[in-house]
Amino acid sequence: MSVLQMVLIALFIYLGAIGSIVGNTIGWYCLGRPLVASFVVGLIMGDVQTAMLVGVPLQIAYLANVTPGGAVAWDLSYATYIGTATALALKGTVASTPALIGLAFTGAGLGGVVGGTMWGIHYSLDVFLNRWAERLAEQGETRKMWMPNVLGGQAIGFLARFVPALAILAAINVAGSSSGLNIPGWFITGISTFGSMMAALGMGIILSFLVKKNIHWAIFLAGFVLVTYFGLNTMAVAVVGIIVAFIVYAVGNRQEAI
Amino acid sequence: MAKTVSAKTLRNSFNQWFFWNGCSQQAETMLGMAFGQSMSPVIEELYDSKEERAAGLKRHITLFNTESQVGSVCNGIAIGMEEQLANGVGTPESIQEAKVALIGPTSAIGDSLWVATIIPLLLTICLTISQSMTDAAWVGPVLYMLVYPLGTYLLSWKIFRTGYKAGLEGVQQFMATGQLDKIMEAVTVLGLIVVGGLTATFVNASLNIDIKTTTQVFDAATQTYTDGVISVFNLDNLLNNVFPKIVPLALTLLVYYLYAKKNWKPIAIMGLILVLAVIVTVIGFIPGIGAFA
Numbered sequence: 001m002s003v004l005q006m007v008l009i010a011l012f013i014y015l016g017a018i019g020s021i022v023g024n025t026i027g028w029y030c031l032g033r034p035l036v037a038s039f040v041v042g043l044i045m046g047d048v049q050t051a052m053l054v055g056v057p058l059q060i061a062y063l064a065n066v067t068p069g070g071a072v073a074w075d076l077s078y079a080t081y082i083g084t085a086t087a088l089a090l091k092g093t094v095a096s097t098p099a100l101i102g103l104a105f106t107g108a109g110l111g112g113v114v115g116g117t118m119w120g121i122h123y124s125l126d127v128f129l130n131r132w133a134e135r136l137a138e139q140g141e142t143r144k145m146w147m148p149n150v151l152g153g154q155a156i157g158f159l160a161r162f163v164p165a166l167a168i169l170a171a172i173n174v175a176g177s178s179s180g181l182n183i184p185g186w187f188i189t190g191i192s193t194f195g196s197m198m199a200a201l202g203m204g205i206i207l208s209f210l211v212k213k214n215i216h217w218a219i220f221l222a223g224f225v226l227v228t229y230f231g232l233n234t235m236a237v238a239v240v241g242i243i244v245a246f247i248v249y250a251v252g253n254r255q256e257a258i
Numbered sequence: 259m260a261k262t263v264s265a266k267t268l269r270n271s272f273n274q275w276f277f278w279n280g281c282s283q284q285a286e287t288m289l290g291m292a293f294g295q296s297m298s299p300v301i302e303e304l305y306d307s308k309e310e311r312a313a314g315l316k317r318h319i320t321l322f323n324t325e326s327q328v329g330s331v332c333n334g335i336a337i338g339m340e341e342q343l344a345n346g347v348g349t350p351e352s353i354q355e356a357k358v359a360l361i362g363p364t365s366a367i368g369d370s371l372w373v374a375t376i377i378p379l380l381l382t383i384c385l386t387i388s389q390s391m392t393d394a395a396w397v398g399p400v401l402y403m404l405v406y407p408l409g410t411y412l413l414s415w416k417i418f419r420t421g422y423k424a425g426l427e428g429v430q431q432f433m434a435t436g437q438l439d440k441i442m443e444a445v446t447v448l449g450l451i452v453v454g455g456l457t458a459t460f461v462n463a464s465l466n467i468d469i470k471t472t473t474q475v476f477d478a479a480t481q482t483y484t485d486g487v488i489s490v491f492n493l494d495n496l497l498n499n500v501f502p503k504i505v506p507l508a509l510t511l512l513v514y515y516l517y518a519k520k521n522w523k524p525i526a527i528m529g530l531i532l533v534l535a536v537i538v539t540v541i542g543f544i545p546g547i548g549a550f551a
Binding site: 018019020021022023024025026028029030033035036038039042048049052053055056057059060063064065109112113116123124126127129130133134136137138139140141142143145146148149150152153154157186189190191193194196197198199200201203204205206207208209210211212216219220221222223224225226227228229232233234235237238240241242244245246248249252253 | 274276277278279280281282283284285286287290291292294295298299301302307308309310311312314315316319326327370373374375377378381382383384385386387388389390392395396398399400402403406407410411414440441443444445446447448449450451452453454455456457458459460461462463464501502503506507509510511512513514515516517518524525527528531532534535536538539542543550
């Protein structure tokens with residue numbers, strides 16, 4: 001990675017975080033999602049193809065990463081940008097796609113923990129901005145109300161995210177460029193296994209959002225056996241799902257009419 | 259003449275909320291400062307004296323929280339009430355009460371319908387596109403980057419204006435019709451089928467127990483018996499004959515159980531998956547019973 005590439009990735013780690021200057025819809029919920037993040041890293045590092053190979057599994061594992069009540073246990077933006085960058089920087093050291101995915105999850109684990117800590121710092125320091133906002137409100141300064149929120153919040157947010165991200169990326173870069181780096185085979189097998197099991201994290205947690213009654217388990221299993229017994233690919237499963245959803249909606253409306 | 263909020267100010271207020279609602283999130287007032295910022299152009303237009311403006315700003319930087327995208331309805335309602343107040347209808351206290359009353363329901367609808375259902379579904383569709391077109395995998399993220407922000411902006415703006423026009427009672431009436439529940443049920447069914455398919459496709463887990471033995475094997479090419487290794491007991495093959503991919507399914511259900519029933523944090527579950535991965539990898543290398551040995 002060149003210095004420019006590292007700076008760009010660190011910048012996107014900040015933009016993809018909660019409460020960045022572009023807003024949560026464009027930031028956290030779009031640039032911060034692994035599918036988009038891996039694509040952006042791929043563009044910056046000039047290898048979209050490889051980036052998407054790790055981006056899809058990262059997205060599935062972290063599909064359920066939402067933020068109820070602002071509780072960020074796991075910083076997705078940090079995790080996936082660092083994870084994809086790790087995989088791309090070290091891709092020369094491994095031979096198989098599962099191993100590459102394993103590398104991405106290892107990097108994501110490191111990035112996520114650092115990011116979670118940084119969010120905690122951001123969240124705590126922001127409290128002091130309330131005093132500034134109160135003072136401006138007291139004086140009826142309608143034109144200056146953006147300052148504590150946008151200016152203050154962003155200064156803290158940018159420092160807490162951009163600077164540590166740059167340091168981690170530099171460390172990965174050192175590891176990637178050292179010719180002596182030789183990852184042992186058992187370690188590759190281990191992280192490949194970890195990577196392929198991580199999809200269960202996303203699926204299990206998303207189920208807890210979706211399942212509200214017992215019949216829902218039957219519907220989930222129907223989707224499962226469409227793949228295992230009928231051999232459908234995920235696109236075909238999605239089409240079947242859309243058709244069934246329309247029927248459920250129509251039946252729900254008709255019951256009301258009767 | 260009655261005071262009204264101009265169309266330009268409405269758009270200005272909405273944009274300030276939409277882009278900067280999360281800038282200064284913290285434990286004391288949550289999104290309070292951001293809400294105050296989005297109300298500042300409205301206060302400026304409705305009130306002229308410094309005292310009235312100060313009072314107006316002060317009642318909007320207090321504790322407020324919601325799921326911001328769907329929660330723009332709260333801003334719309336608050337602007338409508340603020341407009342009435344400037345014309346002598348209602349009290350400052352009723353605005354406060356309305357805001358506090360809206361925190362719960364708008365957070366719940368926003369988090370469950372939008373954040374936990376619509377976003378994962380859209381991501382799922384886009385990642386499926388990326389996965390099925392390996393030569394053009396960029397289509398998935400590009401599609402998401404266009405559809406999600408644009409669609410959300412338009413929807414959030416519509417909800418904001420609905421809140422402004424319909425007011426607190428109008429919005430509560432709509433929520434009572436049950437239309438939202440029916441949409442929610444249909445979307446949930448779609449989500450469940452897709453998650454079932456994704457689980458079967460993407461979750462991989464093996465127990466790595468494969469007991470082999472060295473024996474005489476007939477080699478058809480040379481028509482002779484040679485020493486070879488054959489598997490006498492492969493646990494994964496056995497289980498998959500009973501129900502294909504039962505181990506990945508069990509792992510997924512374990513995650514569900516720990517998260518939904520035992521309140522484990524995602525990061526703790528991730529740790530457990532790491533431990534399990536180490537265990538099955540070690541099993542795989544044990545001579546005699548391991549799949550890799």
